[in-house]
Amino acid sequence: xxxxxxxxxxxxxxxxxxxxxxxxxxxxxxxxxxxxxxxxxxxxxxxxxxxxxxxxxxxxxxxxxxxxxxxxxxxxxxxxxxxxxxxxxxxxxxxxxxxxxxxxxxxxxxxxxxxxxxxxxxxxxxxxxxxxxxxxxxxxxxxxxxxxxxxxxxxxxxxxxxxxxxxxxxxxxxxxxxxxxxxxxxxxxxxxxxxxxxxxxxxxxxxxxxxxxxxxxxxxxxxxxxxxxxxxxxxxxxxxxxxxxxxxxxxxxxxxxxxxxxxxxxxxxxxxxxxxxxxxxxxxxxxxxxxxxxxxxxxxxxxxxxxxxxxxxxxxxxxxxxxxxxxxxxxxxxxxxxxxxxxxxxxxxxxxxxxxxxxxxxxxxxxxxxxxxxxxxxxxxxxxxxxxxxxxxxxxxxxxxxxxxxxxxxxxxxxxxxxxxxxxxxxxxxxxxxxxxxxxxxxxxxxxxxxxxxxxxxxxxxxxxxxxxxxxxxxx
Numbered sequence: 001x002x003x004x005x006x007x008x009x010x011x012x013x014x015x016x017x018x019x020x021x022x023x024x025x026x027x028x029x030x031x032x033x034x035x036x037x038x039x040x041x042x043x044x045x046x047x048x049x050x051x052x053x054x055x056x057x058x059x060x061x062x063x064x065x066x067x068x069x070x071x072x073x074x075x076x077x078x079x080x081x082x083x084x085x086x087x088x089x090x091x092x093x094x095x096x097x098x099x100x101x102x103x104x105x106x107x108x109x110x111x112x113x114x115x116x117x118x119x120x121x122x123x124x125x126x127x128x129x130x131x132x133x134x135x136x137x138x139x140x141x142x143x144x145x146x147x148x149x150x151x152x153x154x155x156x157x158x159x160x161x162x163x164x165x166x167x168x169x170x171x172x173x174x175x176x177x178x179x180x181x182x183x184x185x186x187x188x189x190x191x192x193x194x195x196x197x198x199x200x201x202x203x204x205x206x207x208x209x210x211x212x213x214x215x216x217x218x219x220x221x222x223x224x225x226x227x228x229x230x231x232x233x234x235x236x237x238x239x240x241x242x243x244x245x246x247x248x249x250x251x252x253x254x255x256x257x258x259x260x261x262x263x264x265x266x267x268x269x270x271x272x273x274x275x276x277x278x279x280x281x282x283x284x285x286x287x288x289x290x291x292x293x294x295x296x297x298x299x300x301x302x303x304x305x306x307x308x309x310x311x312x313x314x315x316x317x318x319x320x321x322x323x324x325x326x327x328x329x330x331x332x333x334x335x336x337x338x339x340x341x342x343x344x345x346x347x348x349x350x351x352x353x354x355x356x357x358x359x360x361x362x363x364x365x366x367x368x369x370x371x372x373x374x375x376x377x378x379x380x381x382x383x384x385x386x387x388x389x390x391x392x393x394x395x396x397x398x399x400x401x402x403x404x405x406x407x408x409x410x411x412x413x414x415x416x417x418x419x420x421x422x423x424x425x426x427x428x429x430x431x432x433x434x435x436x437x438x439x440x441x442x443x444x445x446x447x448x449x450x451x452x453x454x455x456x457x458x459x460x461x462x463x464x465x466x467x468x469x470x471x472x473x474x475x476x
Contacts (some may be wrong), residue, residue, distance in 0.1 A: 371417065
């Protein structure tokens with residue numbers, strides 16, 4: 001699970017002289033927006049996952065599509081790696097510059113370019129964050145629902161095919177991206193998709209780039225769907241005697257087709273962490289479901305009543321309601337801070353977060369086997385998940401000064417991937433492959449990985465775009 005290196009990329013690594021010459025050119029062309037200080041390079045050497053830094057040689061802050069294209073053209077000519085960077089919230093090593101090179105930080109490309117309220121869509125630069133977009137939509141009656149927890153950029157969310165707490169109702173980035181502006185490995189600017197809600201024109205290049213993790217092109221603009229703010233939004237919390245009861249409640253609700261907007265599961269360890277960290281009063285450290293219902297007043301009431309009946313049949317407590325905006329905000333802020341709450345359980349530890357997604361009918365089996373695995377190893381690993389679509393996360397806490405402790409955490413994460421694949425699921429529902437799950441990708445997709453390799457080599461023949469990530473170019 002620690003950072004690994006693709007032999008093909010290592011052999012193709014440019015010389016120190018070539019990199020130095022490129023850095024000099026970028027400093028001349030971009031002035032203060034080409035930064036080589038160690039502090040800035042270290043800041044851009046990792047995301048929020050395992051802090052195994054791999055520093056770029058220079059960080060460049062472009063302000064337009066044309067500037068991104070110009071940087072990539074220089075990198076392509078010199079065969080120097082280039083890694084796109086949003087706000088660094090990814091968890092699978094996506095932004096680590098494994099082979100040095102240029103980090104393209106898109107944070108200064110942060111304008112909302114157009115809002116088409118009548119058509120329920122908008123176009124943004126890649127550096128716009130989800131919270132920024134929703135703030136700018138205030139007063140329009142519209143919102144953007146994809147909510148991965150972190151205040152990630154739309155470009156990064158598109159590149160990693162993010163989802164989040166609302167995915168059970170509104171889908172993931174895959175379903176909500178209409179079109180893209182992408183800089184190719186040769187430094188060309190191309191536009192894919194458009195504003196129409198469907199098209200049969202040619203290959204679906206938009207879907208190819210959604211989830212490419214910066215290995216096929218750098219996304220610089222995103223056209224996304226918007227939604228009307230529901231008339232009624234109601235949140236509720238229900239606690240359960242054990243993890244199996246909570247999970248079976250979710251399975252039943254999904255099988256009955258109850259249109260819940262959010263169903264989030266926190267096991268007893270994670271709930272304990274959130275109670276302490278976010279000062280949640282009136283709750284016990286027990287497996288807990290957070291619900292949210294969207295619609296008309298009558299619809300949300302009906303959905304909530306049905307959900308409460310199902311929860312009661314599985315031993316759930318009476319719902320604790322949160323209908324006021326500030327009450328809902330407190331609940332969801334606690335859920336979004338679950339990662340930091342988990343870290344606070346054991347000061348001085350590091351966290352390795354992994355995720356998996358299984359068919360809803362296998363969710364209980366996968367969660368209970370995973371929980372038993374963690375307990376058998378004597379690890380602390382809170383479980384939290386967007387379980388309405390079978391997706392859950394495991395936050396493995398380990399002593400960074402104890403290699404054996406880290407090895408145990410990595411072994412559990414590997415078994416989570418294997419377990420999910422065995423149950424007909426996937427090694428990652430939303431974190432992506434990055435550098436940590438390359439072996440799991442091969443186990444999951446088998447011979448199809450060869451086709452992925454061919455796509456990568458066709459679109460990035462010199463392997464300059466985020467090399468060493470997402471698809472292994474050499475057979476293990």
